[in-house]
Amino acid sequence: MAEQIVVDPITRIEGHLRIECEVDGGQIQSARSIGTMWRGLENILKGRDPREAWIIAQRICGVCTTVHGLASVRAVENALDLEVPVNAQYIRNLIVGAHCLADNMIHFYILSALDWVDIASAALHADPKAAAALAQQLSPWKRNSAQEFAEVQARLKKLIDSGQLGPFASGYWGHPGMQLEPNVNLIAAAHYFQALEYQRKVNKIVTILGSKTPHIQNLAVGGVANPINLDSPATLTMEKLYYIKTQIDEVRDFVSQVYTVDVATIAAFYPAWCNYGKAEDGNYLSVPEMPQDSKNMNYTLPGGYIKGGDFASFRKISTAHDPYFEDNVKESVKHSFYAGDWTRAPYVGETEPAYTPDGAQGKYSWVKSPSFLNEPAQVGPLAHVLAMYAAKYPPALQAIERMLGRISAISKETQSVDILTSTMGRHIARSIRVDIMKDTMAEHWKALINNISSGDFTTCNTPSFPEGELRGVGFHEAPRGMLSHWVVIENGKIRNYQCVVPSTWLACPKGTNDEPGYYERCLVGNPIADPEKPLEVLRTIHSFDPCMACAVHLVDGKQMPLGKVRVL
Template identity: 75%
Template sequence: MSKQIVIDPITRIEGHLRIECAVENGQVQDARSIGTMWRGIETILKGKDPREAWLIVQRICGVCTTVHAMASVRAVENALDLEIPLNAQYIRNMIVGAHCLADNIIHFYILSAVDWVDIASAALKADPRSAAALAQKLSPWKDNSAQEFKETQDKLKKLIESGQLGPFASGYWGHPAMQLDPDVNLIAAVHYFQALEYQRKINKVVTILGSKTPHIQNLAVGGVANPINLDSPATLTMERLYYIKTLIDEIQDFVQQVYLVDVATIGAMYPEWCSYGKGNGNYLSVPEMPTDGKGMRFAMPGGYIKGGDLSSFRPISTSQDPYFSDNVKESVKHSYYAGDWTRHPYVEETEPQFNDKGGDKYSWVKSPSFLNEPAEVGPVASVLAMNAARHAPTIRHSRWMLEKMAAISGNRQELDILPSTMGRHIARSIRAAVVQESLAEQWQGLITNISSGDYTTFNPPHFPEGEQRGVGIHEAPRGTLSHWIVIENGKIRNYQAVVPSTWLACPRGTNDEPGYYERCLVGNPVADPEKPLEILRTIHSFDPCMACAVHLLTPEGGPLSTIKVM
């Protein structure tokens, strides 16, 4: 007999996601992904000035702020065929790069590592000296000292003895699916606390260039609001730019000597999780880090892979590539909206129609498709696409990761482990290393361009009469993000945001095919239905952000069990 498991909410930082699973014989047989809140931003934007949209849409979420702002200004610029100054492009690229690194570090250490790391074991069973020695063998990281490890272990012991575990409360400590050695658990715990400091450091780049974070203030349709005047301390000066360079250098050491090494170590020690959590093999990403004023050239490629076959890779070359803009659709067949349609975002409607009486509709999330099929977006899609495009930094970091895992486990690994629960963490760390390198290149590009005498950061937009349509694309930390705008006589007539967590957390689609979370949960092991750690592992590997994806919450309904999620 199958047992019904309900986890609501399942996310650690941003809720509104309910997962329902039918479990039989220790495996998930069926699943439903349910977004429980309506977003409504599309309705708010109607009739607004397109130049204001980016300020509003980044309030979709307090986590994914810069990404929505960036996609929004790109959408308006695309509609107007507006070129932006090269300086503005470099500044934007540094903002999104720094935001991505902070986001990736937070996701692994703060939101997901505790699905794999037993904090109680690290606190009570580990030997700080042997753990530090192991960490030093794995990496030259400067803060892998025995003293650092002892201080962290003492801090964890005090938390456990106090009975107030703070961020570690409600964890499934001692769960049979936890299988790391106590010393490895302590290594991860030490780096958990260090990660807090390094994500703060790289976020300073966003603050300096974006005026604040979250919710940056420096963007404008046509460029950025950062004046460059090397003689004025009130503007973007060389002093500020070289301080940014020190932050980029510091995060490089953390990414390469800590983040990549920790992911390789944990991935090597959970080999079975490189086979759970697979989807249908369709992978969609878009290019990122534009290196010209019109989004025709990019430092990081993107594209589409069908059926898991890398030889099928079809690049998405520019921000105006019709291969992408013509083939994205969304369905509301199983979503709480009026009608039963599958439409292109330009002609979509967002008319809420909630029904708590059951039936085919069960989520506030729409169901996107590319070429009429579901697709996985995110770091796996991005890293596979960049490998298929023969992107040298991605190939180098991918090879390093696979060789490091093989050295730890003794088993050879290939890229085919990436489309999996553990593989998403592996791919995310690889992409973080690539982004960090590109971030340094964007900084150098800005310095070189300023040195040539070019201080321009803004080109004013002009809104003609009639209708204009545009799409803004961005390969965000969670995957492919696109904002779609229809402008009529200088005002917004229609606006749609198709976000990564919509692609992944969606309900069943046009042909009743499962959404991506629903598909990837089937076959997952569940050792203890009262403590469904394994379900958390797979869902958290996608880094869901539901404020972005959902388009009201009903207090009705009776879950069979309530699961606390740390």
């Protein structure tokens, strides 16, 4: 008999994501993705100066601060047709790269590894010596020692004995779906701690270039606010630039010797999950990233659209001015709690809430439904990696081959690109993109140094706003997929502003033609071993790297022990 399971955690956060699944015969038959919080943050930007929009946009989300800032300045520059000095492009690109590395590694180790790694097994059943021998066989990483693994195991044991599991408390330990052998669990747990150290190193790059963290201050419409003066310590000096290089190099080693190896190992232990979570014949949308010229005509990483899973259908998106992009992104509110029943270009989109009790008029989510060429599309590192593959971008072809080779070697089965579209595949694709990004960052660092050495110190072009109406779109291939900001400027003030964010593309309800969104599609067919502990739902949803809460962060008093709160 069909059974309904709902994943709707009670958290301190007011709004989030609710997933409802119909389960029959141990399998998900259908799913609904429901955004339960209203996001009308764009309305705040109306009437404001376009030059300060990015500062406000940065506050939309606590995780994706830099990405909203960047998409915002790009949108205004696009509207003005304003060139961005090459130095500024490279400085922004270093921030893009650093943010991507930190964010994607945190996603894998801290936010989703516990869906696959059993900490209790690592603590109680692993043998640090055997784990070290295995890890050394897989990678030359200097910190795969029996001693380090033994220390981590002792720390985990202490945690379990104390009952204070902290971040590990929400794991489904001992779930029948956990399939790693104890020694692999221990390796992954040790790297969990190391990942925290390395995300710190890579975040330093953002702090140095962005002048401040967590909200960077160096962006400006027209470039960046970093003065370059190689003699003045208050500005971007050679010393600071070389320090950035050392951080990039250390993190590159962690990516190639730890992160990608761990993803490959876990993937090899979960062959079934290299098949679950696929959207057969799905569409994939990404945009080019890492611009190399002042006019945004040349990007290092290609992006574009793949229709129906057919690589031959790939169409490149060349620039933000490309009408193929600008004219074909739409948003629908047919199934969302907003006034009307329209499908519109974001420039003329609205965010007017109109809640109807669930089910009435077919509306069931606060998330709008975006479409490209009138169909939903999957965005994210997977979409970008597939685009780079379809575009035959050489570093991507090499990175994909390297990764598939690693998995094949461990699983003793030949793996093809097909596995990338699965639940596990989205993790694999994310690590491939990080692998490519770490090298692109190093190249752009070098290009920045070369450009400065040639005597070009320019970092910003001053914008001026003409009378009349201007429209612009800024896109960014962010850590969790394609982000676009759409701005309409009238007489120097913002008249309309819409953000079409990656999680909207993925977590959306049904669209104009009632096609399901990608969360809804990819959950169908997933097994459910225990409806009380729907680990499998989390695996597939986490593989998309959802970012729903954009972003309420108050502390909930219910978490505090009674009698410990003093009213002042």
